[in-house]
Amino acid sequence: MIKITDLEKYYATEEVRTIALNKLSFSVKTGEFVAVMGPSGCGKSTLLNILGLLDDPDGGSFMFNDIEVSGFNERKRAELRKHNIGFVFQSFNLIDELTVFENVELPLIYTGVKSAERKERVDAVLEKMQIMHRRKHFPQQLSGGQQQRVAVARAVVNNPKLILADEPTGNLDSSNGNEVMGLLTELNEAGTTIIMVTHSEHDAKYSHRIIRMLDGQKVTENILADFKSSERPLTTEGGTLTPAEVK
Amino acid sequence: MIRNYIKIAFRSLKKQPFFTMINMFGLAIGMAGSLLIALYIYDELSYDKMFADADRIYRIDTDIxxxxxxxxxxxAAPPMAAALEQDFAKVESTVRFRDQGSILMRNSEESTNSKERGATFVDSTFFKVFGIELLSGDKETALKEANTLVLTKMVAEKHFGxxxxxxxxxxLNNEDTYIVTGVIDDLPKNSFLRDHSVFMAMAGNVASREDIWGSLNFFTFVKLRPDTxxxxxxxxxxxxxxxxxxxxAQKVFPGITKASFEASGxxxxxxxxxLTDIHLYSDRNTEMSSNSSIQNVYILSFIGLFLIFLACVNFMNLSTAHSLKRAKEVGIRKTLGSNKKELIAQFLTESGLISFFSMLIALIITLIALPFFNDLSGKSIxxxxxxxxxxxxxxxxxxxxxLLSGSxxxxxxSRFKPVDTLKGGSQNNVGGGAVRSTLVVFQFAVSMILIVGTLVVFEQLKFIQNKDLGFEKEQVLLINDTYAAGDQLRAFKDEVLKLSAVQNATLSNFLPTPSGRSDSSFFQEGDSEQQNAIQMQEWGVDTDYLRTLGITLIAGRDFNKQSVADSSAVIINESVLAYLNLDAxxxxxxxxxxxNGPNDIVPYTIIGVVKNxxxxxxxxxxxxxxLFLNKSSGSMxxxxxxxxxxxxxxxxxxxxxxxxxxxxxxxxxxxxAFNxxxxxxxxxxRIFIIFTILSIFIACLGLFGLASFNxxxxxxxxGVRKVLGASVSQITFGLTTxxxxxxxxxxxxxxPLGWYVMNKWLQDFSYRIEISWQILIFSAVLVIIIAILTVSYQSIKAAIANPVKSLRTE
Structure with a gap:
């Protein structure tokens, strides 16, 4: 599903150029659960931003379902992103002014789903995340674990092929953290590809494979579990998208 | 310490040139606008205060x-002043003016006349009542004798170098010779005498000694004793x-009593x-010089306060918005041991500096704008x-x-918590949102009212200029003071008529342009009941009058040059018909x-009726x-x-x-003349336009500030919305709406408010427009477009920002 080759990213201030990603290469198969680990400043977040099509690499190739996306403009990236990728953040990033229901509903609004269907799908996902009873509350009224469950609900409501999780348990206590990890595992077992950045060895054990990074490069790879790929086609609004169409 | 504050303030202002400039400029515009208005109001309030004892001088007005x-x-009537002085001990002195308007004047040794505005007969008590000193001459005797006069310095120098x-x-007027007995300084621009330059001794005015209580043609001032x-x-x-x-009155209408007079209404x-209220409060049929109104002062005061208030509020909004960027700085300062008081002092120093430079800019703007403003307001401030x-x-x-805008x-x-600000989050719960929103609503409401006002004023002016006046004002040349040609006037008119470019010409003493006029009382023949009197203006014209001015005759005939009887004929306008209860x-x-007197009754026959x-x-x-046929010669x-x-x-x-x-x-x-x-x-x-633009400008700055804050x-x-797939246009739209x-x-x-206020203003016109819905819609659309343009810059900027930056929490 994902194949990056010699990926490079620099951050330049007036005088200093920092290398965030240094010719990084690896691939992720559809349905895989990959954990990315490494010390602060090793380039994990940069990697996640590029994988999430939030940022553009400065060099190298990024194939997303066999489509080269590294040269995509903002509009095309956004289009691809909103149909295929869901995000879970350490700090939840829920919108304080919106209720639980409205937060989860947002991605559906942006992909143009009709209101009746939205309600159905949001309710279904809230039910699944066991947060239905909180649907009219605002984020500040929830515990951290509940907030992260809402964030996960929001990430999956659009049935993304890929979920990118940036330290999803970083702001949670261990029981809430385990609960969230359980949710992610369930999603993965249902077929969603997950790439997770984490500092926690405990969380990383939920994955199939751990990629360890240092100074923008891959250092080691530990395979924890056996994984059999089952490629699924990439979709957009209209349905299946072929590589030729995206270009 | 203060030097350190100023040094740092300078640096942080320099670091943000765009923000500093907008802030300074916005404040300067508000200051300059308010300063202009303050100067204007100060001038308006200063009228006639320069006269000694101005606080105990009063004009006697008459309602009749x-x-x-x-x-x-x-x-007031000519004998009023003397009667007051004689009857009331509290009256210290009195003075009367009998205005003559413009006169022709020449040095008796020369033959060329020049026209002098504002000649008036005046009692010799003039100097005593108003405390005016003579530059040369003796004020005890200056205006005692008939045919003596006092000139202002400017006029004296014009004629005698x-x-x-x-x-x-x-x-004067090629007839009367006067001796100059005094010269006074030119009269202040902010006095009711500003248009007067020739003061002739009242002793030479016969009417001033007549005992007629029915005619009102003497401006009469009394100076009361201090304890009155x-x-x-x-x-x-x-x-x-x-x-x-x-x-x-009993001499003219025998048997009349106070009771019977009042019984007929x-x-x-x-x-x-x-005296000091005349300029702002007096609005009578005749005035010695044109007055203003206290209402204008109120309106302008409001606008002035509004401008400065908004400029301050916007300054606050912009600074507050900007302060989020400096949250980190505050956090670091606090961590390093700075206390709240020092931080407040630091920020107040910055706002003080901005205020100081804004005032400098405002003074420069005012200096540049003053000539235009004077032109606009007709003042010389x-x-x-x-x-x-x-x-x-x-x-x-x-x-x-x-201090106010920096506070x-x-x-x-200074309230920011270092832990929060250093982490980069959590300044989200900033209070005062409702206040800021209310201010935006207020600013835009006032701007919109001003736009409606401007449009209505101009629509009304357009309406007046295009209205069928009942006569033709285009391509008509007026020559004033034609009486100066004396006996040669008829010959002059004949020669003018011979010019190929001239279609017609008429001599008359009244034209349909505003001028001083008075009514005379007429009666239907055989009737002398005072309540049936026809109050009618008496205009002397010649036989070419209707033709030249294109006035339409709706019944009867025009004057005939050949008909001798027409000298006792009259042509009336439609308004007279109402008095007579007859149709045209x-x-x-x-x-x-x-x-004209108890035994002098002159009859006229109505031969024609003209359209109003x-x-x-x-x-x-x-x-x-x-309209009466006579040998009038005032103007052509x-x-x-x-x-x-x-x-x-x-x-x-x-x-x-x-x-x-x-x-x-x-x-x-x-x-x-008409315009x-x-x-x-x-x-x-024009004043509306200027301050409308200013207020919109300031309102936009405010909105801009609020938009960047938000x-x-x-x-x-x-950032979250973008990550979830919102497009730039969706975000922009959301922020803008x-x-x-x-x-x-x-x-x-x-x-509704603008409609109401401007309707009130229009009530002043007997002939006026209806405020159309187009004006209202146009004003609203204009303001909305301006608002969209102002906000969209910030919205688009926010929408295209990379969410990676805004969501970075590490």
Whole structure:
């Protein structure tokens, strides 16, 4: 599903150029659960931003379902992103002014789903995340674990092929953290590809494979579990998208 | 310490040049606008205060209703002054003016006349009452003798150069010789005498000694003793009617009593008008010089306060918005041990500096704008740079504004918690959102009202200019003071008529352009009941009058040159018909009489009726007018065929020089004369435009500030939305509509209010437009477009920002 080759990213201030990603290469198969680990400043977040099509690499190739996306403009990236990728953040990033229901509903609004269907799908996902009873509350009224469950609900409501999780348990206590990890595992077992950045060895054990990074490069790879790929086609609004169409 | 504050303040202002400039410029614009208004109001309030004892000088005004016509006069009867002085011990002295308007004046040794504005007969007590000193001459004797006069310095120098004018003689209107007995300084621009320059001794005015209580043509001022009780004085004034007016009236209308006079609904009332109130509060049928109104002062004060208030609020909003960027700085300072007080001092120093530089810019803007503003307002205001009080006010206002506008951001920022700000989050719960929104609504509501006001004023002016006046004002040349040509006037008219470019010409003493006029009482023949009196203007015209001015005859006939009987004929306008209860056809042949005295009754036969034409401004209804054939010579109206005005004017001028050598040639085009009637409205319109633009500009700055504040506050939210797939246009739309909601509320408030206020203003016109819905819609759309343009910059900027930056939490 994902194949990056010699990926490079620099951050330049007036005088200093920092290398965030240094010719990084690896691939992720559809349905895989990959954990990315490494010390602060090793380039994990940069990697996640590029994988999430939030940022553009400065060099190298990024194939997303066999489509080269590294040269995509903002509009095309956004289009691809909103149909295929869901995000879970350490700090939840829920919108304080919106209720639980409205937060989860947002991605559906942006992909143009009709209101009746939205309600159905949001309710279904809230039910699944066991947060239905909180649907009219605002984020500040929830515990951290509940907030992260809402964030996960929001990430999956659009049935993304890929979920990118940036330290999803970083702001949670261990029981809430385990609960969230359980949710992610369930999603993965249902077929969603997950790439997770984490500092926690405990969380990383939920994955199939751990990629360890240092100074923008891959250092080691530990395979924890056996994984059999089952490629699924990439979709957009209209349905299946072929590589030729995206270009 | 303070030096350190200033140094750091300078650096942080320099670091953000765009923000600093917007902030400074916005504040400067508000300051400059308010400063201009303050100078204007200061000038308006200063009128006539320069006269010694101004606080105890009063003008005697008269309200009169008689024979169906009402008059609110600022003049009194000729014997009023003497009677007051004689009857009331509280009256210290009195002075009367008998205004003569413009006169022709020449040095008796020369033959060329020049026209002097503002000649008046005045009692010799003039100097004593107003405390005016003579530059040369003796004020005890200066105006005692008939045929003596006092000139202002400017006029004296014009006729006599640097020589001493005292004892020299001048000729007025080619007839009367006067000896100059005094020269006074030019009268202040902010006095009711500003247009007067020639003061002739009252002793030479016969009417001033007549015992006629029925005519009101003397501006009468009394100086009361310092301890006078005004209410008591009013009671005494009320008694004047019965004591003097009634006995006099009995000579003309035998048997009349106070009771019978009042029973028929008539009245005569006397009032005192404080000298220093005349300029802003007096609005009577005649005034010695045109007045302003306290309403304008109120409106402008409001606008001035509004401007400065908004400029401050916007400064606060912009600074507060900007402060989010500096949250980290505050956090670090606090971590390093700075306390709240020092932080507040630091931020106040910054706002003080901005305020100081803004004031400098404001003073420069004011200096540049003053000439234009003077032009606009018809004043000659200057910055009182020599006045230490002015600088004291400027400095205190600067400090106050710096303190006021800096206080909120300073306290707001110094409250930041270092832990939160260093982590980069959590300034989201900033209070005062409702206040900021209310201010935006308020600003836009006022801007919209001002736009509606501007549009209505200009629509009304357009309406007036295009309205069918009942006569043709285009291509009509007016020559004033044609009496100066004396016996040669007829010959001059004949020569003018021979010019190929001239279609027609008429001599008359009244034209349908605003001028001083008075009504006379007429009666239907055989009737002398005072309540049936026809109050009608008496205009002397010649046989070419209707033709030249294109006035339409709707019944009867025009004057006939050959008919001798036409000298006792009258052509009336439609307004007279109401008095006679007859229609235009029936009225022909009716005879009306004018009583010049108990035994002098002159009859006239109505031979024609003309369609009503506007001869006063559209503020007034059209009154009754009678046109009489006589040898009038006041001014000539010439209807031209061609558009080559300069060519025609110069050939007419050379004809005039031939027939009236040495006499000034004063001409004007009638449409100009007409337009000047609406000077006040034009001025109001232009002042409206200026301050409308200013207020919109400042409102936009405020909105801009608020938009940038909001965009920053919502950075995280926008980032989240983008990550979830929102497009740039969706985000921009979302941010913009939030503000449009505020502008929408402003519209809902402003349109009805603007409609109401401007309808009130229009009530002043007897002939006026209806405020159309297009005006309201246009104003709203204009404001909304401006708001969208202002907000979209910030919205788009926020929307295209990379969410990676806004969501970074590490």
């Amino acid at each position: 209703k008689f024979g169906g016509s009402e008059r609110r006069s600022s003049e 640097k020589d001493n004018a005292i004892g020299k003689s001048v000729v 009780d005004l209410d008591n004085f009013q009671v005494q004034l009320d008694g004047m009617f019965e004591k003097y007016m009634v006995p006099w 008539n009245y005569v009332r006397y009032y005192t008008m404080p 200057a910055l009182p740079v020599a006045n230490p009080i002015f600088w004291l006010v400027i400095i205190s206002v600067t400090a106050l504004l710096g 909120y951001p300073a306290f707001f920022m 056809q029936e009225v022909l042949g009716t005879r009306i009489t004018e009583a 034409f506007h001869y006063e401004s559209m503020h007034q209804n059209i009154g009754a007018v009678g 109206a010439i209807k031209l065929k061609s558009d080559d005005y300069s060519g025609v004017v110069s050939s007419i001028e050379s004809l005039w020089k031939g027939q009236a050598p040495g006499q000034p040639f004063n001409y004007r085009f009638m449409d100009d 000047s009637t609406y000077d006040a409205e034009q001025r109001l319109g 965009a920053q506050k919502r950075t995280k939210e926008i 939030d503000f449009l909601k505020l502008v929408g509320i402003a519209t809902a408030i402003a349109l």
